[in-house]
Amino acid sequence: MKGERLVRALVVGDVMIDAYSEGVVERMSPEAPVPVVNVKRRYNRLGGAANVALNLKALGADAIVCSVVGDDNHADTLLHLMQDHELDTTGIVKSRNRITTVKHRVLDGDKQLIRIDEEDTFELDHDEYRHLYQEVIVPLLESQAFQVIILQDYNKGVLSEDLIHDIIELAQKKGIPVVVDPKKRNFFAYRGVTLFKPNAKELRDGLGVQAETIDELRDAAMQLQERLGCQHLMVTLSEQGAMILSKGEGEKTEFHHVNACKRAIVDVSGAGDTVLSVAALGIAMQQDPLTIVTHSNIAGGLVCEEVGVVPINKKHFDEEVERLCHD
Numbered sequence: 287m288k289g290e291r292l293v294r295a296l297v298v299g300d301v302m303i304d305a306y307s308e309g310v311v312e313r314m315s316p317e318a319p320v321p322v323v324n325v326k327r328r329y330n331r332l333g334g335a336a337n338v339a340l341n342l343k344a345l346g347a348d349a350i351v352c353s354v355v356g357d358d359n360h361a362d363t364l365l366h367l368m369q370d371h372e373l374d375t376t377g378i379v380k381s382r383n384r385i386t387t388v389k390h391r392v393l394d395g396d397k398q399l400i401r402i403d404e405e406d407t408f409e410l411d412h413d414e415y416r417h418l419y420q421e422v423i424v425p426l427l428e429s430q431a432f433q434v435i436i437l438q439d440y441n442k443g444v445l446s447e448d449l450i451h452d453i454i455e456l457a458q459k460k461g462i463p464v465v466v467d468p469k470k471r472n473f474f475a476y477r478g479v480t481l482f483k484p485n486a487k488e489l490r491d492g493l494g495v496q497a498e499t500i501d502e503l504r505d506a507a508m509q510l511q512e513r514l515g516c517q518h519l520m521v522t523l524s525e526q527g528a529m530i531l532s533k534g535e536g537e538k539t540e541f542h543h544v545n546a547c548k549r550a551i552v553d554v555s556g557a558g559d560t561v562l563s564v565a566a567l568g569i570a571m572q573q574d575p576l577t578i579v580t581h582s583n584i585a586g587g588l589v590c591e592e593v594g595v596v597p598i599n600k601k602h603f604d605e606e607v608e609r610l611c612h613d
Contacts, residue, residue, distance in 0.1 A: 293348070293570045293571065295432060295436055295566060296349075297351040297352065297438060298351075298352045298435065298437050299335035299353060299436075299439055299440065299445055300335055300438065300440035300442035301333070301336040301353040301355060301364060301387070302333040302336070302405075302442070303330050304330070304332070304337075305328070305330050306331070306390075306392075307323070307328050309325040310394060311394045330367060332368065333387075334438060335438040335440075336364065337559040338436055338438050340371055340373065343373065344597040345567060345600055347570075349373070349374075350374045354414050355378060355386040356380065358386055360404070364386060376422075377422050384414075387406075390402040407443055410443055418444070419449055419453075427462075433571075434462065436467075436563075437453065437467070437479075438562060441469040441471050447472050454479060463481070464480050465566040466481065467562045468482065468484055468492075470488065474492070476514060477513075480569055482510075482514055482519050483520045483561065484510075485521065485522045485524070486522070486523050490506065493510060500523075503521060503523065503526075503529065504541060504543070507531050518531070519532075520582065522561055522583075524546070527543060529542065529543040530575045544579055557589050561586040563585075563598070564578075564582045564598070584611075588602060
């Protein structure tokens, strides 16, 4: 992707720590029928909306992430991780009324044995919402030029229906495109966004349909696009690749489906963050729909070859785009 440095993105949503305990299993516990993991390494990575910002930075764009976390030790760890990666932390609000989300994965080599979550999932209270929107998001949008706003929803409470509506309304007034990775709770609250990116399961669950084939999924996507009034609706389809529906001039709908590239899939964690980041850059750079879905599909597959939540490797990504798109 060329020219990413020209793009500044505002990322709003749920941030988290992806924590890992990596070891080896050589025996079963005498206390219960469970494996004993001899831990060799522990490490933390940025997850959720923070991983979106990290992906954008890896691709050469500038990003500021806005979220609410706890006022706890995990929040300090998250902020230190962001600083280590040279990410702006001014958009992170601490609250004593909630805890910082941590997803702790225990690994035997590259095999995940169990995941332990620490989280609050209730929506922001009035004071938290007012602080985040009125004192953080609005001033940022008034003082800086952003080419895209990204809403990354993990159902942890930051993206309430009111906040979603307020951000979309402000973005429309300023002419800034909005790109969304939704979850079920506020699935239909994102009316009027530029690009809406569910996966196939979220599409089926949101509409209550049993679509499986590409034709059935396309019909469901058309129904959802009409209901949301979004310009682009992109659906990630795992082993079936990805599809995009785009409304052009005269409301004519353009449809593209791209197949998945053959990959040695190790871990799908964080792939949605990467897909969202690449799609958002495509929207900001006014790329055509086929390019957006093709590049996003390639990027999502690449990060699935890595263990754990990792940002895209730009050099590898550019090489794969060149190999697959320009041969």
